Amino acid sequence: xxxxxxPQETLxxxxxxxxxxxxxxxxxxxxxxxxxxxxxxxxxxxxxSLFRLLSPEDAADVIEEMPESQAADLVEDMPTGQAAAIMGxxxxxQLVDVLGEMNKNASRAILAKMDKDDAKEARMLLExxxxxxGGLMISEFLAYxxxxxxxxxxxxxxxxRSKYHxxxxxxxxxxxxxxxxxxxxxxxxxxxxxxETRLAEVMxxxxxxxxxxxTLRELEEFFEExxxxxxxxxxxxxxxxxxxxxxxIEEAINKRKTKTFLRLSGIIGGEEFRTMPLFSxxxxxxAWLSMNIVLNIIAASVIAMYQDTLAxxxxxxxxxxxxxxxxxxxxxxxxxxxxxxxxxxxVRPGELIWVLAKEVRIGIINGLVLGVLLGGxxxxxxxxxxxxxxxxxxxxxxxxxxxMLGGLLPLLLKRVKLDPALVSSxxxxxxxxxxxxxxxxxxxxALLPKLGGI
Amino acid sequence: xxxxxxPQETLxxxxxxxxxxxxxxxxxxxxxxxxxxxxxxxxxxxxxSLFRLLSPEDAADVIEEMPESQAADLVEDMPTGQAAAIMGxxxxxQLVDVLGEMNKNASRAILAKMDKDDAKEARMLLExxxxxxGGLMISEFLAYxxxxxxxxxxxxxxxxRSKYHxxxxxxxxxxxxxxxxxxxxxxxxxxxxxxETRLAEVMxxxxxxxxxxxTLRELEEFFEExxxxxxxxxxxxxxxxxxxxxxxIEEAINKRKTKTFLRLSGIIGGEEFRTMPLFSxxxxxxAWLSMNIVLNIIAASVIAMYQDTLAxxxxxxxxxxxxxxxxxxxxxxxxxxxxxxxxxxxVRPGELIWVLAKEVRIGIINGLVLGVLLGGxxxxxxxxxxxxxxxxxxxxxxxxxxxMLGGLLPLLLKRVKLDPALVSSxxxxxxxxxxxxxxxxxxxxALLPKLGGI
Numbered sequence: 056x057x058x059x060x061x062p063q064e065t066l067x068x069x070x071x072x073x074x075x076x077x078x079x080x081x082x083x084x085x086x087x088x089x090x091x092x093x094x095x096x097x098x099x100x101x102x103x104s105l106f107r108l109l110s111p112e113d114a115a116d117v118i119e120e121m122p123e124s125q126a127a128d129l130v131e132d133m134p135t136g137q138a139a140a141i142m143g144x145x146x147x148x149q150l151v152d153v154l155g156e157m158n159k160n161a162s163r164a165i166l167a168k169m170d171k172d173d174a175k176e177a178r179m180l181l182e183x184x185x186x187x188x189g190g191l192m193i194s195e196f197l198a199y200x201x202x203x204x205x206x207x208x209x210x211x212x213x214x215x216r217s218k219y220h221x222x223x224x225x226x227x228x229x230x231x232x233x234x235x236x237x238x239x240x241x242x243x244x245x246x247x248x249x250x251e252t253r254l255a256e257v258m259x260x261x262x263x264x265x266x267x268x269x270t271l272r273e274l275e276e277f278f279e280e281x282x283x284x285x286x287x288x289x290x291x292x293x294x295x296x297x298x299x300x301x302x303x304i305e306e307a308i309n310k311r312k313t314k315t316f317l318r319l320s321g322i323i324g325g326e327e328f329r330t331m332p333l334f335s336x337x338x339x340x341x342a343w344l345s346m347n348i349v350l351n352i353i354a355a356s357v358i359a360m361y362q363d364t365l366a367x368x369x370x371x372x373x374x375x376x377x378x379x380x381x382x383x384x385x386x387x388x389x390x391x392x393x394x395x396x397x398x399x400x401x402v403r404p405g406e407l408i409w410v411l412a413k414e415v416r417i418g419i420i421n422g423l424v425l426g427v428l429l430g431g432x433x434x435x436x437x438x439x440x441x442x443x444x445x446x447x448x449x450x451x452x453x454x455x456x457x458x459m460l461g462g463l464l465p466l467l468l469k470r471v472k473l474d475p476a477l478v479s480s481x482x483x484x485x486x487x488x489x490x491x492x493x494x495x496x497x498x499x500x501a502l503l504p505k506l507g508g509i
Numbered sequence: 510x511x512x513x514x515x516p517q518e519t520l521x522x523x524x525x526x527x528x529x530x531x532x533x534x535x536x537x538x539x540x541x542x543x544x545x546x547x548x549x550x551x552x553x554x555x556x557x558s559l560f561r562l563l564s565p566e567d568a569a570d571v572i573e574e575m576p577e578s579q580a581a582d583l584v585e586d587m588p589t590g591q592a593a594a595i596m597g598x599x600x601x602x603q604l605v606d607v608l609g610e611m612n613k614n615a616s617r618a619i620l621a622k623m624d625k626d627d628a629k630e631a632r633m634l635l636e637x638x639x640x641x642x643g644g645l646m647i648s649e650f651l652a653y654x655x656x657x658x659x660x661x662x663x664x665x666x667x668x669x670r671s672k673y674h675x676x677x678x679x680x681x682x683x684x685x686x687x688x689x690x691x692x693x694x695x696x697x698x699x700x701x702x703x704x705e706t707r708l709a710e711v712m713x714x715x716x717x718x719x720x721x722x723x724t725l726r727e728l729e730e731f732f733e734e735x736x737x738x739x740x741x742x743x744x745x746x747x748x749x750x751x752x753x754x755x756x757x758i759e760e761a762i763n764k765r766k767t768k769t770f771l772r773l774s775g776i777i778g779g780e781e782f783r784t785m786p787l788f789s790x791x792x793x794x795x796a797w798l799s800m801n802i803v804l805n806i807i808a809a810s811v812i813a814m815y816q817d818t819l820a821x822x823x824x825x826x827x828x829x830x831x832x833x834x835x836x837x838x839x840x841x842x843x844x845x846x847x848x849x850x851x852x853x854x855x856v857r858p859g860e861l862i863w864v865l866a867k868e869v870r871i872g873i874i875n876g877l878v879l880g881v882l883l884g885g886x887x888x889x890x891x892x893x894x895x896x897x898x899x900x901x902x903x904x905x906x907x908x909x910x911x912x913m914l915g916g917l918l919p920l921l922l923k924r925v926k927l928d929p930a931l932v933s934s935x936x937x938x939x940x941x942x943x944x945x946x947x948x949x950x951x952x953x954x955a956l957l958p959k960l961g962g963i
Contacts, residue, residue: 087733088854095855120733122853212697219697225679225738242696243666243673279541279574284679305759312766313849319773320845321838327846328855329867337874340842344879347838351831352886358827369820373812376830376942377805384775384801388794391774392781395767399576400542401549401782413783420791425798432806488830 062093070097070104078105079113087120095125095330099132106133106141115144118153124326127156130165139168147173147194148303151180188274189267191307192288192297198228199254201237206250225284228295229258236264236287236295264289267296271311272400274304315394318476321347350481354379354488361496368506370437371499374446377429379491382453385421386483389414389461394475397465404469410462418458426451441505449494457487516547524555529562536567541574549579549784553586560587560595569598572607578780581610584619593622601627601648602757605634642728643721645761646742646751652682653708655691660704679738682749683712690718690741690749718743721750725765726854728758769848772930775801804935808833808942815950822960824891825953828900831883833945836907839875840937843868843915848929851919858923864916872912880905895959903948911941 062085069078082090094117097105106114106129118126118141130138130153142150142165154162154177162181166174176194183189197219199208208227212219227245229238238258248257264287265277277286278301288297317326324339358365358375365371393410396402402410430447434440461483465475499506516539523532536544548556548571560568560583572580572595584592584607596604596619608616608631616635620628630648637643651673653662662681666673681699683692692712702711718741719731731740732755742751771780778793812819812829819825847864850856856864884901888894915937919929953960 086730086854088730091853092855092857122855209700213701216697243670246663246699247667276540276542302754302756302759305756305763309759309763309766312763312770316766316770316773317845317849319770321842322845322849326849328850329846329864330855333870333874337871340839340871341875341878343842344835344838344875345882348831348835348879348882351834355827355831358830359824362823362826365826366820366823369816369823370813372816372819372826372829373809375826376812376833376946377802377809379830380805380938380942381798381802384798385794388775388797391771391776392783395771395776395780396782399545400540401546401576401784403546410783416787417791417794420787421795421798424795425802428799428802484834488834492830 062089063096066093066105067097067101070101070108073104073108075108075110078108079110082109082113082117090117090120091122091125094121095328102129103132106137111137111140111144114141119145119149122326122328123152123156125328125330126153128331131157131161135164135168138165143169143173147176147180150177151190154181155185183267186271186307186311187267188265188269188288188299189296191271191274191303192267192299193303194297195222196228196285196287196295196298197222198230198234198295201229201231201253201255201258203254204250205245205248205252205254205257208245208254209250226287226298227254228262228287228298229254230295233292234295235293236262236289238262239287262287265299266291271304271307274299275308276400278304315476318474319480323477347481350485351488354485354492357489357492357496361492361500364496364500364503367503368442368499368509370442370509371445371495371506374429374433374449375492375495378446378450378453378495379488381425381429381450382457382487382491383484385418385425385454386457386461386487387480389417389458390465390475390479390483393462393465394479397469397475402466404466407463407466410466411459414458414462415455418455421458422451422454425454437509439506439509441502442509445495445498445502445506449491449498452494453487453491456490457483460486516543517550520547520559521551521555524551524558524562527558527562529564532559532562533564533567536563536571544571544574545576545579548575548583549782556583557586560591565591565594565598568595573599573603576780576782577606577610579782579784580607582785585611585615589618589622592619597623597627601630601634604631605644608635609639637721640725640761640765641721642719642723642742642753643750645725645728645757646721646753647757648751649676650682650739650741650749650752651676652684652688652749655683655685655707655709655712657708658704659699659702659706659708659711662699662708663704680741680752681708682716682741682752683708684749687746688749689747690716690743692716693741716741719753720745725758725761728753729762730854732758769930772928773934777931801935804939805942808939808946811943811946811950815946815954818950818954818957821957822896822953822963824896824963825899825949825960828883828887828903829946829949832900832904832907832949833942835879835883835904836911836941836945837938839872839879839908840911840915840941841934843871843912844919844929844933844937847916847919848933851923851929856920858920861917861920864920865913868912868916869909872909875912876905876908879908891963893960893963895956896963899949899952899956899960903945903952906948907941907945910944911937914940 065081069081085093094102109117118130130142142153145153166177180189225242227240227242228236229240231237238254238260239262240254240258244257263281265274267288267290285298285300287295288299290296321343323343327336327339393402426447429450430443433446434443464479464483468475468478519535523535539547551559563571572584584596596607599607620631634644679696681694682690683694685691692708692714693716694708694712698711717735719728721742721744739752739754741749742753744750775797777797781790781793847856880901883904884897887900888897918933918937922929922932
């Protein structure tokens with residue numbers, strides 16, 4: 056295999072030749088993102104062959120390196136038995152992440168064919184909302200009874216060394232007979248006391264913990280307040296059920312930001328990758344676009360109402376899209392600031408007056424500056440001061456309006472439990488388009504005798 | 510203090526009364542985001558008084574809970590001596606984060622008044638780019654010489670218990686006489702061997718590590734590939750200089766996503782909060798808007814060129830903004846998918862042909878669907894099939910063009926080292942506006958006899 060062969064071709068070749076061992080070895084040489092990239096450049100038939108050729112362990116390694124939605128698509132298309140064998144090799148949190156992206160029937164079928172204990176745990180974890188402590192915690196942690204001795208803990212650590220290798224052992228948790236969380240120990244608390252000491256004597260009692268229903272926002276605040284490397288999670292009966300690592304919180308925030316970014320850009324049906332089937336990509340994009348076409352028609356109908364004015368002063372047609380676009384940009388800036396302040400907790404959804412007071416001032420200043428600028432250009436171009444007044448006045452008024460609306464929209468949408476990332480921008484654009492057209496054309500209608508013939 | 514008093518008022522009252530102890534106690538009852546919120550609702554004079562009243566430790570606690578750019582603004586405005594006292598209370602990574610947001614002169618002046626060792630370390634960390642291993646690592650880690658015995662390590666742990674309390678002690682690092690990294694130990698590796706054993710005998714030799722110049726992308730791949738709780742960082746002479754935690758990587762990715770989101774929305778001068786001074790907020794937003802006005806003029810000039818056609822078929826004015834807006838939306842979807850695939854490493858900046866092939870198909874399908882839709886509406890509205898043809902044809906052509914351009918732009922910008930988040934959207938909008946206007950008006954010019962009088 057020459058060095059010039061791109062990984063795709065090498066991989067296709069190995070698949071065609073059915074060389075399982077070489078395949079696994081070759082994939083092992085690729086970085087995670089390379090692996091994801093080459094797998095998704097394969098045809099569907101090649102993908103199927105690949106996963107038939109790999110052992111479940113190797114297949115699971117590949118699955119781990121894909122974005123979750125891609126992994127879920129792949130696994131969904133496999134025979135259930137094969138899927139269950141591969142999924143059985145994933146860690147509990149990865150398993151749940153991938154199952155969570157599948158449709159309910161597919162994930163149920165796979166769980167039915169998996170190891171009973173693994174499946175039971177996965178079902179428990181799947182019941183939690185993704186963005187609460189229960190959905191974010193890991194179940195690989197070390198917990199001991201409060202009447203164990205340090206020697207017993209050390210013996211257990213010694214005996215299960217390889218099993219615990221991947222555990223996060225910054226802390227040991229101590230539980231009572233009913234598995235309720237009663238204490239926590241740092242690893243080095245085990246080093247110094249007499250080995251016959253019971254954990255209850257050396258542990259930190261009544262440790263910090265969170266409920267399994269704790270929201271992402273609460274967990275974020277928890278880790279901002281306490282510089283810890285993990286927090287134990289208890290259910291409503293105070294039983295220890297898992298541990299949330301700060302890493303998981305950052306990752307969840309990351310996912311939320313990705314979703315916000317995609318939704319703001321009109322990718323609203325979840326992630327889209329170019330390796331997904333053409334028609335589903337096209338259909339999902341169209342769903343959003345066809346809603347937008349309706350909003351556009353509503354906005355443009357304002358122009359239709361003022362057709363006579365426009366015909367009498369055709370130059371205005373040049374300024375219509377400029378006024379509406381510019382105000383849209385101003386409004387989107389205000390939307391972004393509100394969304395950012397909301398996500399940091401610096402503003403609460405009820406503080407409409409405060410936001411309004413802040414944005415009105417910006418709206419007046421920026422409206423005047425932009426209005427004078429565009430109005431001046433219009434005046435210089437056609438030598439008609441009234442045209443400058445119409446265009447500049449419309450831009451100033453519409454900038455003020457859209458900045459106010461942009462600032463308030465995310466707060467209002469949050470209050471009625473709509474996602475600002477999804478709704479703010481199309482709503483804002485429609486309103487600022489309508490109002491932009493209306494201001495230009497109604498001002499022009501009032502001053503039509505002065506504009507005649509431009 | 511009644512329960513109904515909002516925290517702002519309580520805080521203002523305590524500041525006016527100059528009650529330092531009560532102030533510190535009151536702030537302690539607030540959550541981090543509440544603290545940040547109330548501090549920034551204070552007037553500047555109140556903020557100054559507050560930080561004069563608090564001890565440096567308490568002030569540092571407050572600083573920790575603010576977004577970094579806000580914290581930097583606050584500290585910059587303090588007398589240097591006071592700022593240095595407060596900054597001395599921050600951990601090394603927080604200190605560097607806040608200093609990094611200040612202007613060079615201010616941060617230099619503060620460092621000059623700080624403890625010499627702290628300042629030296631901070632200067633070293635500040636020299637690293639923010640998004641490389643050196644800028645992301647912590648310097649609080651445990652390292653021992655390879656010829657130390659386990660007993661010596663235990664004695665050190667015992668003696669410095671309180672100092673090490675906030676350390677991340679998932680791993681111990683082992684260095685040779687020249688401070689070069691030679692091994693790593695997990696905490697529980699200390700529990701079992703004889704206490705006279707030398708670390709060199711039990712450590713894992715030649716451990717995984719990264720260079721202090723490693724990029725964020727490389728670190729991301731590292732933690733994707735290795736499920737570790739931290740990685741040691743070495744400089745060019747293989748000396749151990751710090752430890753990067755996976756948490757820091759996720760946080761850095763988070764910050765990058767926030768920046769992308771803000772830039773996409775036209776907040777380009779860094780973060781904006783409504784507590785910042787009015788004129789600097791207004792000026793920063795205007796900088797972006799005035800560039801946009803130029804782009805808008807370029808696009809709208811196409812309409813000016815076709816004024817006669819428009820006057821002869823004034824109904825077209827209704828469809829101009831619709832065609833350009835709709836294509837802009839289609840193009841932005843393609844931009845988002847490209848940016849997402851680039852950030853995941855699923856596509857490389859050079860793979861223009863692959864992206865183009867994928868987007869052309871979407872562009873043809875969605876262009877046809879949207880074109881037939883809008884063309885049909887135009888036809889039904891005015892009863893003129895030629896109008897439908899002009900409008901629908903223009904939308905179809907412009908959708909295809911903008912989807913192709915949107916898919917390619919992020920890759921092209923990446924190749925010339927421009928930020929896609931900053932440049933894609935305004936460039937795309939300008940081109941799709943221009944072309945949208947051009948398609949509608951040039952098709953209409955060609956078919957003008959058939960359109961007459963609509």
